[in-house]
Amino acid sequence: MSAVPPEWDGSFRDQLAALFRWRRDVRHFTPRPVPEARLLALLELANLAPSVGLSQPWRFVLVEDPARRAAIRASFRRSNQAALAAQQPDRAALYARLKLEGLDQAPCQLALFALPEPGQGHGLGRASMPETTSYSAVMALHTLWLAARAEGIGLGWVSILEPAAVRAALEVPTDWQLVGYFCLGYPAGEHSLPELERAGWEHRRPGSEQVLRR
Template identity: 65%
Template sequence: MTATHHPTPAAPAFDDAFRSQLQTLFRWRRDVRHFRTTPIPPATVAALFETASLAPSVGLCQPWRFVMVDSPQRRAAVRASFERCNGEALASQDPALAPAYARLKLAGFDAAPCQFAVFAECDPAQGHGLGRRTMPETTAYSAVMAVHTLWLAARALGIGLGWVSILEPAIMHEILDVPRDWQFIGYFCLGYPQTEDDTPELERFGWAERQPTAAATIRR
């Protein structure tokens, strides 16, 4: 294997103003469920996927697979899967939590102009298996990194992303006609938000509260 040598560019200087803006971007990234129907220009969507592909991946394998869902019939089938799974989730809730769960809006199918699924190819040829032998799940982690990268890039453009996970993975393979050995990561609704808020909707509705970082930090 012959190594490819690239000239080393000068590293950019990220000043305090940039870091402050970046922190603001992190705080304003929200899981959006309420969308306007305004279309997103195709060139903007393409640029977001290009940015997502800058995400880190194990062994540089780039295992993410973006499946655009434009067909009304396929979208309807995805929605039907969600409604089945959501109904089962509601029935399994503690009776004390069931009314609150029933009030939650957990998908933005109706208005989001752009919808897509993300899968991870579990054993891609690219990357030659580097870093995956003992932890093959890192391909899925890499795909999630791509989603998060797209999420931040979208937020910077005033575009919202909503992650729908209340779905049947096996059914999603059938609906979207993709290889069975791809791992389903999630279904995503992309569009311009109806409203803006820097507090998660689940927190505003009293479902859960964000915990301090110290609660998840362990020293050994």
């Protein structure tokens, strides 16, 4: 059955562009809890993301048990120490000052996994590119990220982890692919520039530099 989509006028498009510009990787949170109903509504919005073959290969794991959170924190500490040791001398001091996670503050924590062989979707679209299941999970994450930002809720991506340790701590199947671990809550502050740019780690380049023509 066909349907008529809403009309998105210039004002809406301006607000959408502002949402993109103000999306942040948040690492500093207030202790204010995210209401359960709000969290579940955000996850439902994430479920609207596109996926290869309509396979919906993402699995969000809400991590609430203190012991499991402690295991994730320990994995981060080990991984972060290894990453620090691997930094070039001119970058090590700056790396050590960066706040790369919000595990001690965020009221809500969740892991995102991708199923490598989901039964849903019947394999459509991934025979030659099986990694599209992980790409689809990232689309769900980005949808969640923007939806949360629109409600004043921040999200931070913790990628400095040991995937096997995370799977073990959360007791999920060993073939599930870890996409990332995320902290979610209300930001402790707002800034016009991302934290890594403010710290001098890197700066965003114009989109024209990322486009090739052939």
